[in-house]
């Protein structure tokens with residue numbers, strides 16, 4: 097199975113080439129216990145990875161709105177970071193991701209507000225606790241944005257410069273210059289201006305992202321998530337990807353890839369530990385386990401009952417209607433005279449025989465692996481259907 101790593105997972109998840117090479121080498125030497133320990137360590141690292149994201153910038157720049165948008169929470173929801181037209185964030189607050197509590201956003205007060213002066217700002221907000229900073233800025237580039245960038249860089253931390261409210265900049269320019277308005281030129285101008293200011297304070301190749309908190313899928317947010325995914329340490333990549341809002345097919349595919357890698361790694365371990373390689377049926381506890389996996393994927397991709405309820409309220413479609421569009425809620429339902437264990441086994445035989453041949457069909461872990469992969473694929477497809485049919489073509 098280790099030799100099928102690329103074909104099974106497409107190598108787009110949290111495992112590094114180095115991880116795969118060490119696994120291959122211990123397996124080649126027949127050191128099974130060592131291989132299992134490596135796998136356990138990797139899974140543990142990924143499951144326990146914490147991500148602390150600092151969101152800072154001047155008052156009113158859109159910090160709280162960004163945190164809410166990123167977490168898929170409406171500004172008026174109960175656990176939203178409060179947003180508003182007057183200064184609202186005056187001390188440090190943290191917000192957990194609603195589904196992945198290991199991902200925390202820190203809503204930091206703007207630099208230069210009376211209690212937070214530029215010189216002591218980063219110390220006051222415990223800068224070393226964060227994995228990276230988002231510096232949020234709206235309208236004109238401010239002196240404080242530059243100071244902040246400089247300080248963060250000097251402290252050896254990474255920052256991403258996020259220029260918010262691009263939607264209203266474009267609207268304003270369109271109104272002000274209806275004849276000569278050119279969307280790309282306006283975006284280019286803003287980008288260039290931010291870049292020049294940041295270069296002045298010593299950031300050689302500043303990373304600038306133009307976004308609208310009201311339209312995350314437009315502008316640079318997809319690019320931002322892409323770059324962050326690449327720049328994060330591998331073990332933090334998994335939870336970061338899962339925490340992203342489903343705004344594009346690409347994000348859904350990346351989530352699927354990282355989860356596929358985890359299923360693969362766990363199956364490899366089961367294979368190594370397998371003392372009963374052949375089981376001709378699915379036991380009750382393994383069915384329950386598969387059900388749990390399915391529920392987890394549905395939650396990860398926003399296809400669980402709670403998410404469907406929210407989508408139904410926001411899209412004016414009934415939950416029943418949404419469920420007719422997608423497949424995963426029906427995967428484990430059976431007809432009167434059907435038996436779930438037999439149904440799963442039938443699937444497994446089909447999936448395994450597609451590329452595994454006879455030997456593979458016999459191995460229990462292999463069957464379970466194939467069924468989990470099928471569940472994952474179905475749920476990811478459902479998420480795409482909801483994205484394309486519900487959000488992009490409203491009733």
Ligand SMILES: Nc1nc2c(ncn2[C@@H]2O[C@H](COP(=O)(O)OP(=O)(O)OP(=O)(O)O)[C@@H](O)[C@H]2O)c(=O)[nH]1
Nearest residue numbers: 155156157158159160161179180183184185261309
């Ligand atoms: N048009 C537009 N308005 C935005 C955007 N982001 C935030 N706003 C609005 O800008 C105002 C300030 O947003 P907040 O998210 O409260 O800003 P903040 O940085 O948290 O402000 P403080 O908590 O006071 O530091 C609110 O009225 C938001 O609705 C955006 O991308 N586009």
Ligand SMILES: [Mg+2]
Nearest residue numbers: 159160184185
């Ligand atoms: Mg705020």
